[in-house]
Amino acid sequence: MKLQIYSNRLSQPCRAILIFCKLHGIEFEEINISIAKGQHFTPEYKVINPMGKLPAIVHGNYKLFESHAILIYLACSFPGVADHWYPSDIQERAKIHSVLDWHHSNLRQGEVHYVWNRTLKPLFGGKLDLEAAAVDEKLLSKSLAKIENFWLKGDGKFLLGNFQPSIADLSLVCEIMQLQIVPESDRNRILSPYKKVLQWIEDTRKATNPYFDEIHSFVLELKSVLTTDSSVGVNEETKQRSQAVLSKL
Amino acid sequence: MKLQIYSNRLSQPCRAILIFCKLHGIEFEEINISIAKGQHFTPEYKVINPMGKLPAIVHGNYKLFESHAILIYLACSFPGVADHWYPSDIQERAKIHSVLDWHHSNLRQGEVHYVWNRTLKPLFGGKLDLEAAAVDEKLLSKSLAKIENFWLKGDGKFLLGNFQPSIADLSLVCEIMQLQIVPESDRNRILSPYKKVLQWIEDTRKATNPYFDEIHSFVLELKSVLTTDSSVGVNEETKQRSQAVLSKL
Numbered sequence: 130m131k132l133q134i135y136s137n138r139l140s141q142p143c144r145a146i147l148i149f150c151k152l153h154g155i156e157f158e159e160i161n162i163s164i165a166k167g168q169h170f171t172p173e174y175k176v177i178n179p180m181g182k183l184p185a186i187v188h189g190n191y192k193l194f195e196s197h198a199i200l201i202y203l204a205c206s207f208p209g210v211a212d213h214w215y216p217s218d219i220q221e222r223a224k225i226h227s228v229l230d231w232h233h234s235n236l237r238q239g240e241v242h243y244v245w246n247r248t249l250k251p252l253f254g255g256k257l258d259l260e261a262a263a264v265d266e267k268l269l270s271k272s273l274a275k276i277e278n279f280w281l282k283g284d285g286k287f288l289l290g291n292f293q294p295s296i297a298d299l300s301l302v303c304e305i306m307q308l309q310i311v312p313e314s315d316r317n318r319i320l321s322p323y324k325k326v327l328q329w330i331e332d333t334r335k336a337t338n339p340y341f342d343e344i345h346s347f348v349l350e351l352k353s354v355l356t357t358d359s360s361v362g363v364n365e366e367t368k369q370r371s372q373a374v375l376s377k378l
Numbered sequence: 379m380k381l382q383i384y385s386n387r388l389s390q391p392c393r394a395i396l397i398f399c400k401l402h403g404i405e406f407e408e409i410n411i412s413i414a415k416g417q418h419f420t421p422e423y424k425v426i427n428p429m430g431k432l433p434a435i436v437h438g439n440y441k442l443f444e445s446h447a448i449l450i451y452l453a454c455s456f457p458g459v460a461d462h463w464y465p466s467d468i469q470e471r472a473k474i475h476s477v478l479d480w481h482h483s484n485l486r487q488g489e490v491h492y493v494w495n496r497t498l499k500p501l502f503g504g505k506l507d508l509e510a511a512a513v514d515e516k517l518l519s520k521s522l523a524k525i526e527n528f529w530l531k532g533d534g535k536f537l538l539g540n541f542q543p544s545i546a547d548l549s550l551v552c553e554i555m556q557l558q559i560v561p562e563s564d565r566n567r568i569l570s571p572y573k574k575v576l577q578w579i580e581d582t583r584k585a586t587n588p589y590f591d592e593i594h595s596f597v598l599e600l601k602s603v604l605t606t607d608s609s610v611g612v613n614e615e616t617k618q619r620s621q622a623v624l625s626k627l
Contacts, residue, residue, distance in 0.1 A: 179528050180480065191469055198475035205468045219454045220440055226447035231429065233482035279428050 132157040133187040135177055137164050138347040141240075142196030143184040145303040149200060149214075149296065151340040155207050165253070165376060197229045200296040213293035224289050228280060228297040232304070236276070239269030240304050248311045248355065270319060276301070277323040286332045294336045302333040306345055309352045350374055381406040382436040384426055386413050387596040391445030392433040394552040398449060398463075398545065400589040404456050414502070414625060446478045449545040462542035473538050477529060477546040481553070485525070488518030489553050497560045497604065519568060525550070526572040535581045543585045551582040555594055558601045599623055 134150070134157050136143040150157050162168045162183055169181050178185035178194040185194040188206070193199055204215035216222045243265035246258040276288075283290015287298045305326070308316045320327060334341045354370040383399070383406050385392040399406050411417045411432055418430050427434035427443040434443040437455070442448055453464035465471050492514035495507040525537075532539015536547045554575070557565045569576060583590045603619040 180524065193472055193476055195476040195479035197479050198472050201475055202468065202472040205472075219451065223442055223447050223451040223454075226450055227442055227444040230444035230446050230482065233479065234486070237483070238487075275429065 130189050133160055134158070135160045135162050135174070135183060135185045135187075137162050137169075137183050138344065139164060139351070140183045141303040141307045142300070144306070144344045144348075145296075145299045146184050146186075146196060146199055146203070147344045148303070148337050148340045149203060149299060151344070152337055153203075153207060153210050155203060197232075197296070197300060200300065204296060211293070213291065213295060215296055225295050225297050228288055228295075229300065231275075232297070232301055235268065236272040236301060236304055239265055239267075239272050240307055243269045244307050244311055247315060266319065270322075273305075273319070273323050273326055276329075277325050281325045281329055286329065288329075294333055298329070298333045299337065302330050305330060306348060309345075309348050310355055312355070347374075379438050382409055383407070384409045384411050384423070384432060384434045384436075386411050386418075386432050387593060388413060388600070389432045390552040390556045391549070393555070393593045393597075394545075394548045395433050395435075395445060395448055395452070396593045397552070397586050397589045398452060398548060400593070401586055402452075402456060402459050404452060446481075446545070446549060449549065453545060460542070462540065462544060464545055474544050474546050477537055477544075478549065480524075481546070481550055484517065485521035485550060485553055488514055488516075488521050489556055492518045493556050493560060496564065515568065519571075522554075522568070522572050522575055525578075526574050530574045530578055535578065537578075543582055547578070547582045548586065551579050554579060555597060558594075558597050559604055561604070596623075 132150070132155060134143075134146060136147060136159055138144060138147070147159065149155075162174060164183075168174055169178075169183055175181060177187065177192060180194060182194065184196055184199060185192065186199050186202075188202075193202055201215055204210045215225060243262055246262035246265055248257075250257055280288045281290075285292040287294045288301070289295075289297075291298075305320075308319065351374050354374050381399070381404060383392075383395060385396060385408055387393060387396070396408065398404075411423060413432075417423055418427075418432055424430060426436065426441060429443060431443065433445055433448065434441065435448050435451075437451075442451055450464055453459045464474060492511055495511035495514055497506075499506055529537045530539075534541040536543045537550070538544075538546075540547075554569075557568065600623050603623055
């Protein structure tokens with residue numbers, strides 16, 4: 130039975146899994162769960178993932194959620210995944226776990242809440258909360274600084290100084306790519322101090338293309354319909370255009 | 379070279395690692411890092427863990443932080459750890475990863491912030507924030523409900539319906555044990571609706587004793603000096619007594 134991926138391309142952990150599968154020739158069926166329509170809260174979806182979150186996979190009779198757990202499962206279950214994606218060496222593997230665990234409480238917390246309060250909230254019936262976004266931005270920037278000054282130390286282009294990407298590079302870069310949908314001036318303010326981070330995003334993109342660009346095309350489409358005027362936020366017109374994009378999912 | 383564990387027994391992830399090592403006869407040197415004295419922020423400690431967080435380990439020339447990554451590393455590196463703690467079967471292992479990943483953004487977020495705002499803050503120079511604690515309690519209670527109704531489903535006593543504990547049981551139970559230091563009326567209100575959770579805490583304690591009780595003795599000592607009057611919070615006298623306990627670390 131083909132792998133089923135319950136996904137929405139607005140979700141950065143979903144994108145990481147889709148890119149990983151395409152890159153490794155893992156055949157899958159992509160089942161779009163509309164966030165705009167609240168399909169992740171339906172009883173049918175709760176059978177797949179009782180937490181009501183995306184992504185989740187079904188592989189035969191086996192169900193799994195949480196994107197890092199899924200990436201590790203895919204790397205270990207399917208043939209042909211090069212060792213650098215999830216090293217078999219215990220010490221190297223533990224370092225990947227360390228990055229992934231760190232991600233949860235740092236980059237992810239900062240980024241998800243920042244983008245929600247700065248841009249996404251009005252698309253789901255709420256109001257922008259720039260005060261909360263300013264708080265979120267601090268954790269986001271602190272996390273980017275840690276990537277710049279610690280995780281990207283060493284000779285290699287990738288996290289932990291590695292010369293080849295791992296699932297941690299893919300997960301964290303997909304997270305940062307969510308910033309494409311915030312106003313350009315905000316994105317530039319947040320990302321531009323971190324030159325190594327910017328180069329690493331590009332290196333990870335190159336290492337996973339054409340799938341990286343293919344899977345991120347929706348994010349860029351959404352970006353194109355959102356205002357770039359950070360002083361105005363999302364107005365009614367852009368909201369409607371954005372919802373038209375969301376409704377395509 | 380003996381394993382070094384940089385630790386503070388006020389920290390629940392530290393306790394999980396200390397219990398795991400003692401239970402498996404892993405020899406280690408416990409290096410106490412005083413949180414009260416800010417030793418986790420010193421340049422010396424930043425060499426061990428640049429994030430300034432506890433726990434961290436040094437094993438020969440190898441350094442590692444993030445408690446889940448450390449538990450997995452220990453389970454895979456030292457002989458004599460029974461398979462149920464971290465199963466070699468790819469699907470069973472992935473389920474453990476799923477629990478641990480879920481923990482980061484749910485139980486841990488709710489518990490850490492709740493205990494901080496409800497009890498710990500005055501011990502570190504801040505003020506109780508009962509309004510914030512009320513918000514944190516919602517995520518904490520939601521997480522406990524998920525453990526009760528989803529993670530503890532099945533025939534076994536432990537998470538995922540397992541008949542033997544895993545590193546996930548140890549990590550999550552140590553997290554919940556932090557509630558020992560909040561006022562009794564609050565702890566009872568939060569925990570008493572979850573009968574399976576209460577039984578599972580006791581089962582995990584029994585499965586890891588005498589080390590569970592030994593490592594948690596500091597938490598119970600701290601509990602004894604904190605007020606049980608939830609309407610008053612921490613007054614000056616209990617604050618001084620608490621600081622005396624903290625200073626012992």
